[in-house]
Amino acid sequence: MHRVVTRWSPLHVALGLSFGVATCGVAACGAANDEAPHAHRAQKVSRSQTPSRAQKGPEHPTSKQDRASTGRIQKDDRAVPLSDSAPPHDEEADQVLRLSGSESTSLGGPNAGSIEGAVALPRRGRGFRHNPRRPQDARYASVEVVQALIRAARVVHETMDGGELTVNDLGYERGGPIPSHGSHQNGRDVDVLFYLNGADGRPMPSVGAPLDPEGQGVDFKDLSDPSDDVAVQIDVPRTFRFVRALLEDPVAVVQRIFVAEHIRTMLLREAARVSAPSAIVERFGDLTCQPSYPHDDHFHFRFFCTAEDIRKGCLDAMPIYPWHRAELRRLGVRPKWAGTRRLKAPITTKQQARRRAGPLHKSVRRWLARREAWMKQPHPGRRYCR
Numbered sequence: 001m002h003r004v005v006t007r008w009s010p011l012h013v014a015l016g017l018s019f020g021v022a023t024c025g026v027a028a029c030g031a032a033n034d035e036a037p038h039a040h041r042a043q044k045v046s047r048s049q050t051p052s053r054a055q056k057g058p059e060h061p062t063s064k065q066d067r068a069s070t071g072r073i074q075k076d077d078r079a080v081p082l083s084d085s086a087p088p089h090d091e092e093a094d095q096v097l098r099l100s101g102s103e104s105t106s107l108g109g110p111n112a113g114s115i116e117g118a119v120a121l122p123r124r125g126r127g128f129r130h131n132p133r134r135p136q137d138a139r140y141a142s143v144e145v146v147q148a149l150i151r152a153a154r155v156v157h158e159t160m161d162g163g164e165l166t167v168n169d170l171g172y173e174r175g176g177p178i179p180s181h182g183s184h185q186n187g188r189d190v191d192v193l194f195y196l197n198g199a200d201g202r203p204m205p206s207v208g209a210p211l212d213p214e215g216q217g218v219d220f221k222d223l224s225d226p227s228d229d230v231a232v233q234i235d236v237p238r239t240f241r242f243v244r245a246l247l248e249d250p251v252a253v254v255q256r257i258f259v260a261e262h263i264r265t266m267l268l269r270e271a272a273r274v275s276a277p278s279a280i281v282e283r284f285g286d287l288t289c290q291p292s293y294p295h296d297d298h299f300h301f302r303f304f305c306t307a308e309d310i311r312k313g314c315l316d317a318m319p320i321y322p323w324h325r326a327e328l329r330r331l332g333v334r335p336k337w338a339g340t341r342r343l344k345a346p347i348t349t350k351q352q353a354r355r356r357a358g359p360l361h362k363s364v365r366r367w368l369a370r371r372e373a374w375m376k377q378p379h380p381g382r383r384y385c386r
């Protein structure tokens with residue numbers, strides 16, 4: 001028996017099937033993969049900044065008729081262009097950036113909490129988009145967190161032409177439990193896909209495809225149909241630039257970065273290549289860890305409560321680092337620990353998971369077998385995080 005949660009994408013059903021791993025039930029979450037548009041919940045209206053347009057439809061508008069019946073990936077299928085360029089005006093994001101952090105208040109902890117005055121991440125802005133295939137009512141977080149995402153995406157957009165950040169789930173407008181996640185409850189958690197390139201090395205819209213130790217993966221889409229597979233590769237420079245910008249944010253303070261060990265290694269190598277500031281490299285090294293669900297298809301970022309929110313009841317998860325305690329002391333406040341209470345995900349059997357996954361073509365089965373290598377605890381000395 002193992003835990004699974006609702007809203008499985010086909011690939012994540014298979015991941016549960018093959019590895020007996022919950023996407024949820026750990027403090028961090030999984031289920032980063034896109035879900036089918038028909039699974040969208042009814043859309044809520046933002047308090048003030050919700051953009052008016054919904055973006056729907058497939059991310060890879062490729063034609064199956066054009067593909068060879070052998071199932072091999074054709075060159076044209078691999079070259080998936082970005083959907084379109086970023087909007088010239090970014091008024092919705094600018095509106096969010098003008099908000100005061102005092103407008104939102106996180107209450108309780110990431111695994112048992114709520115939020116007042118949450119703000120929605122705009123569906124699209126300069127250098128970013130919310131994944132149109134994720135639930136549109138899960139775009140809410142604290143003002144500081146949404147602002148930090150917008151700022152960091154802009155840094156990448158302005159310093160590295162091309163590419164686009166894809167943000168998956170944040171939380172609900174009032175916080176609380178959210179399907180597919182054990183946390184994401186008090187407006188301080190967000191899932192972010194890695195920047196990806198297609199097989200031609202050009203930026204493409206990100207998808208929640210697990211990546212191997214070389215940073216390569218496959219967007220399998222229909223797991224029974226090899227002809228719609230698209231090869232993808234992590235865009236390490238853009239991904240690291242985004243993380244660096246988030247760690248350098250003037251307001252929001254990152255508490256944890258849940259990510260697979262091999263992705264962490266790649267990003268540390270990139271940090272050395274670009275001679276990133278040592279303080280950022282150390283901070284990144286300290287904050288990153290691989291949970292039991294390995295997060296090889298997305299980051300989960302968690303942010304500390306602000307001093308103001310701590311005074312009103314915001315609780316932090318561990319660890320609370322000495323440098324953060326010192327900063328809070330300077331601000332005259334002591335952090336409060338959220339404790340270990342967490343959401344229990346529903347239980348299903350391996351047989352149920354197998355039935356849900358349906359038929360898997362050979363490459364999918366081979367990939368899932370390979371993936372076992374990094375599903376286990378990375379190596380002695382660095383434990384799983386929770």
Ligand SMILES: [Zn+2]
Pocket residue numbers: 028029030181184189190191299300301
């Ligand atoms: Zn998450």
